[in-house]
Amino acid sequence: MLTYKIHILRHGFTQANLEGRYIGSTDLPLCEEGRAQLLALRERCEYPRVDRVYTSPLARAKETAELLYPDRYTEVVDNLRELDFGEFEGRQIHDLERDPAFREWIASPESARTPGGESGEELKQRAIQAIAYIFGQMMEMRISSVAVITHGGLIMNLLAAMGLPERKMVQWTALNGRGYTLLLTTQMWMRDQKFEVYSQIPYEPNEVEEPLFIDLED
Numbered sequence: 001m002l003t004y005k006i007h008i009l010r011h012g013f014t015q016a017n018l019e020g021r022y023i024g025s026t027d028l029p030l031c032e033e034g035r036a037q038l039l040a041l042r043e044r045c046e047y048p049r050v051d052r053v054y055t056s057p058l059a060r061a062k063e064t065a066e067l068l069y070p071d072r073y074t075e076v077v078d079n080l081r082e083l084d085f086g087e088f089e090g091r092q093i094h095d096l097e098r099d100p101a102f103r104e105w106i107a108s109p110e111s112a113r114t115p116g117g118e119s120g121e122e123l124k125q126r127a128i129q130a131i132a133y134i135f136g137q138m139m140e141m142r143i144s145s146v147a148v149i150t151h152g153g154l155i156m157n158l159l160a161a162m163g164l165p166e167r168k169m170v171q172w173t174a175l176n177g178r179g180y181t182l183l184l185t186t187q188m189w190m191r192d193q194k195f196e197v198y199s200q201i202p203y204e205p206n207e208v209e210e211p212l213f214i215d216l217e218d
Helices: 017-021 032-044 058-067 100-107 118-139 150-161 187-191
Strands: 004-010 050-056 074-076 147-150 178-183 195-201
Touching: 004 017, 004 118, 004 150, 004 195, 032 058, 050 118, 050 195, 058 147, 100 195, 118 147, 118 150, 150 178, 178 187
Parallel strands: 004 147, 050 074, 050 147
Antiparallel strands: 004 178, 178 195
16 A cells, blocks of 8 residues: 655745744744755755656745745645734734733634634634545545645644644644655545554655654553
8 A cells, every 4th residue: 555755844044033022923034044954955955856846825935835846847735824913923922921812822723713813713614625636636646646835824733733643733833844644545544534653754864764662552
């Protein structure tokens, strides 16, 4: 049975990332530091070889795809965009700590809605739809390896919802320019709507590709 690999990566740094601001739907490009960090990672580490790239419609994700996979066909998937933080957009955490609405949201980000924005549940459903679309294309075209360039919040929500082994959302944090390899089979997808989180990427120099978790029952 064919095993499919989806390599899901978080975009590079923006200026807002460096300033600690909540940026979801705001369409910011990579900053100079972000571009330099991605180029350094690409030079030092090994990103997986892929047949096709899928990206969020936001500039920071598309620019990351261009830097990491400049010679691969790239398709924009709208559902890969980041959470809309609503009234929290552009604000730093120290500005929000006294806001009751922020405290309520941060206590249960999986379900609570940001004022004027999206809920974690809405983000999760978009993420699932995006992966279902991408996996459907992979099966139809017999493509075994793709890259997905998206956002930290979406990665955490998606892996917490569908990843094996099961882990809390905060345990699936992805640093900028880094992410995870997901293994999918048709049988597992049709039966359980799940995938295995296999390893972290990119691979460091001299690093052997090994499973991220050995015991799936742990």
